[in-house]
Amino acid sequence: MSGGNWSEVVEIAVRRLVARRGQAEFTRQQLIDEELDRIVRETGSRGATPEMTLSRELQQLRDAGQISFEGRGDYRLLSGPVELPQISPSRCVFLSGEHSPYGDQPERFYRFPRRLLNAASRSIDQWIIYQRPKRAGGPDYFAVARVEQIVRDPSDDSMFLALIEPMTYLEFGRRVPFNVAGRAVDRGLLLEDGRINGGRAVQSIRPISLEDFNRIVEFGMIDEDDLLLREDEFGTTASMVLQDKQEEWIGPVDRATLLTERKVRNRQFRARVLAAYECTCALTGIKLINGGGRAEAQAAHIWSVEQGGPDTIANGIALSGTVHWMFDRGLISLSDEGDILLSRKINDMASVEKLIHPDRKARFPANDSSRPDTKYLAWHREWHGVAA
Secondary structure: OOOOOHHHHHHHHHHHHHHHHOOOEEEHHHHHHHHHHHHHHHHOOOOOOHHHHHHHHHHHHHHOOOEEEEEOOEEEEOOOOOOOOOOOOOOEEEEOOOOOOOOOEOOOEEEEEHHHHHHHHOOEOOEEEEEEOHHHOOOEEEEEEEEEEEEEEOOEEEEEEEEEOOOOOEEEEEEEEOEEOOEEOOHHHEOOOOOEOHHHHOOOEEEOOHHHHHHHHHHHOOOOOOOOOOHHHOOOHHHHHHHHOOHHHHOOOOHHHHOOOHHHHHHHHHHHHHHHOOOOOOOOOOOOEOOOOOEOOEEEEOOOHHHOOOEOHHHEEEEOHHHHHHHHOOOEEEOOOOEEEEOOOOOOHHHHHHHOOOOOEOOOOOOHHHOOOHHHHHHHHHHHOOOO
């Protein structure tokens, strides 16, 4: 399926179930009751018989020697749950970025080797901040998420996955630089003389204080509904210095309380998508700005939020209002290469053809990391029944 490979998604679901229950034994019914809805969302499945598909996948896991059949409807994960160290929980910073050597999918999981198991164990049930390393264009902070559980990597027993809780991954409305006004925004990296602890700064996983977590979130979040900010207000040092001076009255309020609010999340998503597309509809080329500086273009989720789509720029596209309405209803879709696909259900094809680009090609950002991910485009086509 488009959203995720059934075999991978089911195997991770089995490991997640076992980790949550703390024992290797599980039943098919437990997997259905606790995991099937999520499996369907993560695979983008619209099939009529997901329980039958699940049974086939369990048989394949048996054939591959990953699980054993213990009796009617009873199974055992042969590798068992991960034995985690007893360690104090803490919010953490995870280093990740484009072309990660471990193949991370930040909105789904963070892959790491055994030597980082102790450090990663702190993050279970905690919010984390993703930091982009220098080799990937940073250093800067670009997203937050909440870690749900740690399991062994199904594809490599020497690796582990920190699984991300659904609907918690959120890219900041603006990336947060490592330093603001010459000072690290993560104060926990500073030595007594004010210099940065270089070794700590490049750790793949490191704990972060609530105060530093709040500071980074404050810098990264777009607060105003008017997202077409002037250049001197969007992600610049001057703007951040102003916010930094306010931290005394911000107090100990946990900024994570805002991170699951849909209004807040939509604001960040819209800021990132419109910036990537320069406030221009990808399918029509229309760029309208009102007198107050607000763009007419909207940020559309390709894989809908209602069906489990993430708030990541790779799952977004800038569309004008009319095209957005059509896109959400499957009257317009896109091929993996950006060809504009029109549904036969359109009752005024001539008018729509005049609206879109004459060559029927969407205009995606030049930056590969900002372009729509093909797995989200495939989900949109399959969900709405549009042929590529």
